[in-house]
Amino acid sequence: MGIWSSFRTVIKSICTCGKGDHHEGLGPMSSMGVRLRIQDHHVVMDNGILQVTLSNPEGLVTGVRYNGLDNVLEVLNHEGNRGYWDVVWSALGESGRKGVFEVIKATSFKVIVETEEQVEVSFSRPWDPSLLDKLAPINIDKRFVLLRGSSGFYTYAIYEHVGSEEWQAFSLGETRIAFKLRKDKFHYMAVSDDRRRYMPLPDDRLAGRAQPLAFQEAVSLVNPVVPEFKGEVDDKYQYTCENRDLMVHGWISNDPPVGFWQITPSNEFRTGGPFKQNLCSHVGPTCLAVFVGAHYAGDDLVPKFGQGEPWKKVFGPVFIYLNSAMCGQDPLTLWDDAKRQMMVEVQSWPYSFPASEDFPKSHHRGNVRGRLLVRDRYLHNDDMPANGAYLGLAPPGDVGSWQRECKDYQFWTEADCIGDFSINNVRAGEYNLFAWVPGFLGDYRYHVPITITPGCDINVGNLVYEPPRDGPTLWEIGIPDRSAAEFHVPEPNPKYLNKLFVNNPKSNFRQYGLWERYGELYPCGDLVFTVGESDYRKDWFYAQVPRRKEDNSYEGTTWQIKFKLENVQRAAIYKLRMALAGATLAEVQVRVNDPNKARPLFTTGLIGRDNAIARHGIHGLYWLYNIDVSGGLLVQGENTIYLKQPRNQSPFQGIMYDYIRLEAPPN
Numbered sequence: 208m209g210i211w212s213s214f215r216t217v218i219k220s221i222c223t224c225g226k227g228d229h230h231e232g233l234g235p236m237s238s239m240g241v242r243l244r245i246q247d248h249h250v251v252m253d254n255g256i257l258q259v260t261l262s263n264p265e266g267l268v269t270g271v272r273y274n275g276l277d278n279v280l281e282v283l284n285h286e287g288n289r290g291y292w293d294v295v296w297s298a299l300g301e302s303g304r305k306g307v308f309e310v311i312k313a314t315s316f317k318v319i320v321e322t323e324e325q326v327e328v329s330f331s332r333p334w335d336p337s338l339l340d341k342l343a344p345i346n347i348d349k350r351f352v353l354l355r356g357s358s359g360f361y362t363y364a365i366y367e368h369v370g371s372e373e374w375q376a377f378s379l380g381e382t383r384i385a386f387k388l389r390k391d392k393f394h395y396m397a398v399s400d401d402r403r404r405y406m407p408l409p410d411d412r413l414a415g416r417a418q419p420l421a422f423q424e425a426v427s428l429v430n431p432v433v434p435e436f437k438g439e440v441d442d443k444y445q446y447t448c449e450n451r452d453l454m455v456h457g458w459i460s461n462d463p464p465v466g467f468w469q470i471t472p473s474n475e476f477r478t479g480g481p482f483k484q485n486l487c488s489h490v491g492p493t494c495l496a497v498f499v500g501a502h503y504a505g506d507d508l509v510p511k512f513g514q515g516e517p518w519k520k521v522f523g524p525v526f527i528y529l530n531s532a533m534c535g536q537d538p539l540t541l542w543d544d545a546k547r548q549m550m551v552e553v554q555s556w557p558y559s560f561p562a563s564e565d566f567p568k569s570h571h572r573g574n575v576r577g578r579l580l581v582r583d584r585y586l587h588n589d590d591m592p593a594n595g596a597y598l599g600l601a602p603p604g605d606v607g608s609w610q611r612e613c614k615d616y617q618f619w620t621e622a623d624c625i626g627d628f629s630i631n632n633v634r635a636g637e638y639n640l641f642a643w644v645p646g647f648l649g650d651y652r653y654h655v656p657i658t659i660t661p662g663c664d665i666n667v668g669n670l671v672y673e674p675p676r677d678g679p680t681l682w683e684i685g686i687p688d689r690s691a692a693e694f695h696v697p698e699p700n701p702k703y704l705n706k707l708f709v710n711n712p713k714s715n716f717r718q719y720g721l722w723e724r725y726g727e728l729y730p731c732g733d734l735v736f737t738v739g740e741s742d743y744r745k746d747w748f749y750a751q752v753p754r755r756k757e758d759n760s761y762e763g764t765t766w767q768i769k770f771k772l773e774n775v776q777r778a779a780i781y782k783l784r785m786a787l788a789g790a791t792l793a794e795v796q797v798r799v800n801d802p803n804k805a806r807p808l809f810t811t812g813l814i815g816r817d818n819a820i821a822r823h824g825i826h827g828l829y830w831l832y833n834i835d836v837s838g839g840l841l842v843q844g845e846n847t848i849y850l851k852q853p854r855n856q857s858p859f860q861g862i863m864y865d866y867i868r869l870e871a872p873p874n
Contacts, residue, residue, distance in 0.1 A: 240323025266330025296343040299376035344375040363523030370517030392460035443489035444822035451481035455549035464532035466541035472552035478613035505816025573663035592626035600638040607650035687866040697724040738770035752861035763853035779872035783834040786865040789827030790815025
């Protein structure tokens with residue numbers, strides 16, 4: 208019996224259960240206080256709604272008991288592979304370990320709070336020089352919190368690299384929390400309203416049931432357990448999310464009807480700002496909370512710590528929420544309840560209950576407010592409200608440095624329709640105020656550093672952003688929104704479908720193998736875009752990638768932009784603005800009216816390691832280039848700008864454009 212039919216059958220069968228009192232969404236209710244049981248090898252927290260079992264002293268989540276399920280975690284896995292914090296780290300320098308995956312196993316257990324209202328426990332793992340090259344050089348204190356009446360538990364951790372010379376230099380490639388759920392129960396996954404579905408089983412990815420594709424994460428399901436999945440592609444990167452949208456995700460079981468959700472109520476402790484993309488839930492069934500990671504960015508988003516460099520950061524708390532449906536209620540409504548609970552958690556931030564002094568409460572934080580306006584006299588005589596602008600406080604740095612900042616905290620908000628903004632509950636410290644405005648090129652940075660003190664409420668007044676502009680627009684391609692989504696995303700090869708993304712314009716770029724479609728659309732010549740005739744939505748391919756040749760090698764590609772000029776100011780300077788939405792070991796060489804000129808007018812050089820094309824992202828990191836074009840290179844009549852991407856060792860070496868504009872000389 209397939210998942211679909213079994214799901215319907217189970218819904219009918221559970222209507223006779225009557226397993227105690229329930230209320231919609233939250234599952235079993237209990238007035239019982241929180242209890243803590245300490246055993247030789249385990250610690251058990253219980254509030255009558257759920258019971259959380261942790262290994263002692265390692266602090267691994269070995270069991271979560273809820274609503275008739277003795278354990279929602281995968282009981283077939285050993286205890287160290289059910290729920291855990293982990294890191295990927297490398298020693299810096301010529302010698303030392305590289306890319307080491309380490310599940311954080313604590314060596315000391317301590318009760319921090321034990322009342323009927325709250326239990327908070329600590330599992331810590333100190334580091335000292337005797338552990339050089341053996342464990343990540345970080346003191347790690349993992350905390351778990353269970354509150355009275357709560358249908359879930361919280362977890363957070365304090366990481367510290369001590370400012371002492373004997374502390375090893377290292378890089379932190381990744382840190383996260385992972386939960387492995389029972390594959391016999393959790394079959395329906397939701398990461399957003401337009402990306403939720405019944406999922407293949409982990410067994411479907413094994414040899415004999417799946418055919419590996421271009422990289423190990425992607426497989427074609429040739430003989431899945433559930434026949435409905437035959438012919439589909441499964442790839443965990445099809446389900447990644449931007450931080451700004453990655454607030455709640457998880458899985459639903461239908462027998463019993465139970466949801467398991469990971470809720471992140473704040474982005475302050477995640478790296479790279481609101482547009483950094485991270486993994487979340489995927490086939491396993493796996494549920495992740497990623498705090499630091501290089502995906503869709505590369506080494507730029509890997510924090511590096513020098514020998515003896517002091518650093519401390521609190522990751523979390525995040526909320527692990529469980530809910531259940533009443534008899535007869537569609538279990539899929541648990542997703543709607545999880546979204547409601549996410550809003551409750553967001554409104555409760557910063558939490559008042561964490562006991563660590565390293566997590567500041569609301570009264571120890573401050574606020575910043577103001578209004579952002581945009582000034583572009585070539586578009587409007589008056590300053591324009593920065594409608595929908597993203598504004599953030601991040602550690603001091605250059606313009607745009609926030610998207611590569613990966614050591615400390617960031618605090619972001621979105622301006623309203625008149626440009627008003629408020630950034631609330633900011634940790635005390637020194638910051639720059641950064642912004643970017645959809646529809647306008649470039650980045651804004653307020654020139655005055657901002658110092659947050661406990662309880663402060665800073666009004667910066669009206670701020671004005673003047674985006675890059677020298678002269679009037681002659682022509683433009685795309686929308687300056689740091690994404691390539693507006694360009695032509697081709698239909699996928701029918702052999703490599705994920706049915707979830709069929710007729711799904713918000714996520715059509717997530718289909719596997721779209722990069723190969725370029726060579727099929729342009730088997731001989733490359734893309735030619737004619738200003739005034741071509742439509743970027745149909746005629747500009749979403750990524751400039753190499754073309755596969757008949758011998759299965761690849762060749763670089765050269766795109767052309769054709770445009771006419773009625774008059775040319777030969778002694779003046781024109782400006783070409785080229786914004787990139789992503790780059791992977793690629794290069795853009797710009798030539799004007801002569802494709803064979805030995806030296807290009809401009810080259811980006813080899814840039815980017817975001818790998819966003821292979822991982823079904825429509826953007827990686829943002830790059831902006833402002834290129835002077837001498838009027839002497841242009842002619843009256845038809846002109847051509849050539850964009851050459853010569854790198855061709857891999858099908859994934861490519862560029863995603865955000866927006867291109869040619870400006871006339873200043874009036």
